[in-house]
Amino acid sequence: MLRFKKYLDYFKKLIYGESASAFEDQLSLLTSISVTIILAFSTIFNVAMGLKNSLIVSSFVGAIIYFGLYLLGRLVNRGKLFLLLFSIITLFYLDIIWYLNFASNGPVLPLFVVFYAFLILVFNRKYYALIFLIIFLNLLGMYLVESVYYNEIGTYLNIETKLLDIYMGMVFSLLVIYSFVVAIKKNYIHEQERARMSDRLKSAFLANMSHEIRTPLNAIVGFSSLISEADLTEDDKIMFREQVQSNSDYLISLIEDIIDVSKIESNQLTIKLQEINVVPLITKIVQTFQLAIASNKNVRVVTNLGATAILVTADQVRLEQILRNLLANAIKFTDDGVIEVDCEKRNDFYIFSVKDTGIGIHLEHQLAIFERFRKIDNSKQYLHRGTGIGLFLSKQLVELLGGKIWVESEVGVGSTFYFTIPA
Secondary structure (H helix, E strand, O other): OHHHHHHHHHHHHHHHOOOOOOHHHHHHHHHHHHHHHHHHHHHHHHHHHOOOHHHHHHHHHHHHHHHHHHHHHHHOOOOHHHHHHHHHHHHHHHHHHHHHOOHHHOOOHHHHHHHHHHHHHHOOHHHHHHHHHHHHHHHHHHHHHHHHOHHHHOOOOOHHHHHHHHHHHHHHHHHHHHHHHHHHHHHHHHHHHHHHHHHHHHHHHHHHHHHHHHHHHHHHHHHHHHHOOOOOOHHHHHHHHHHHHHHHHHHHHHHHHHHHHHHHHOOOOOOOOEEEEHHHHHHHHHHHHHHHOOOOOEEEEEEOOOOOOOEEEEOHHHHHHHHHHHHHHHHHOOOEEEEEEEEEEEOOEEEEEEEOOOOOOOHHHOOHHHOOOOOOOOOOOOOOOOOOOHHHHHHHHHHHOOOOEEEEEEOOOEEEEEEEEEO
16 A cells, blocks of 8 residues: 555656646646647557548647647746646647548547636636637637638548547547546545645644633733732742733734734735845844743854845845744754854855754654644653744745745754745
């Protein structure tokens, strides 16, 4: 079973590449490679049937075109422009082979129904009327061409060749439709699993959030009531006020993170770019976190940045938010050692890093930690405060700034979080 899954993953990687996660991307790539294979077999079939050279050349050229589209889809960022290019080329190609393949007497006409189904699957619902109009006008044009140039279009040499070609065309159409059904079913199963996982994560998030909000609120209420006690020493009052302040700050930070996640998911978070000298910014953040480290932790927060200015174009508030999230995360999972914050320019990007000597992250969890509401417990011996949205929020903010975020980690040694900002 594991061997089969390994081969299946290898096949998916071979067909879709590394980044084809959207259904439209997967369907366009699968269709491209399927049509390439079908046209390659059609070329052999046309030669074997002794059909005219124009049909042999058109199927051979079509195989090259669709293989080129497949490679293009693997190499470039797919999206609406790629789907539009794919659709325009397909429509023109279908018209050409329809004309060369004896028009309505040939096997091509059913392929327009298959093509229409493809367009409905990959384009947004608001384009359905336009798609229908284009296909209808195209079929009307084909009808007029065939009615005027019927004699020039010609027909098969004998009925056996005609029937064999038409039925083989139907087989090829069914194969393409089968690839559609497979893609739809896989996408449905994938989305169903994602929905179930999302429900589980939301339930866990709400339960965890209830605890996270209640904890600082209880501390604020409790210490606030104790401050009014008459027999307290001045040191006790100072300690109680510090507890109220620290829990208030944590609660405010928690609420701000929740609001930011909501804004990101509703596409309402705005980015205000400006030129920032990140050296004093990082120095200030490092000093703030060093002063706030709990007394039971033997941790130093440092930066090796010199006095030379490093100018980065970014949103200062969001950049500081990312660094604070990563530093808070590093301190949370580090009881002893050094946490180092750095920034350097490489090629067209500035690379920021937060390196710790904490408990580390297992390889299978290194992608999951950036997912929404995901919280990984590395050991049942530790109870770490947090909601599981800090790294998800950091990832979204980094991508809004045009960069990427990732982690390199070894269990028991530590972790280094990297993120980039375009230069």
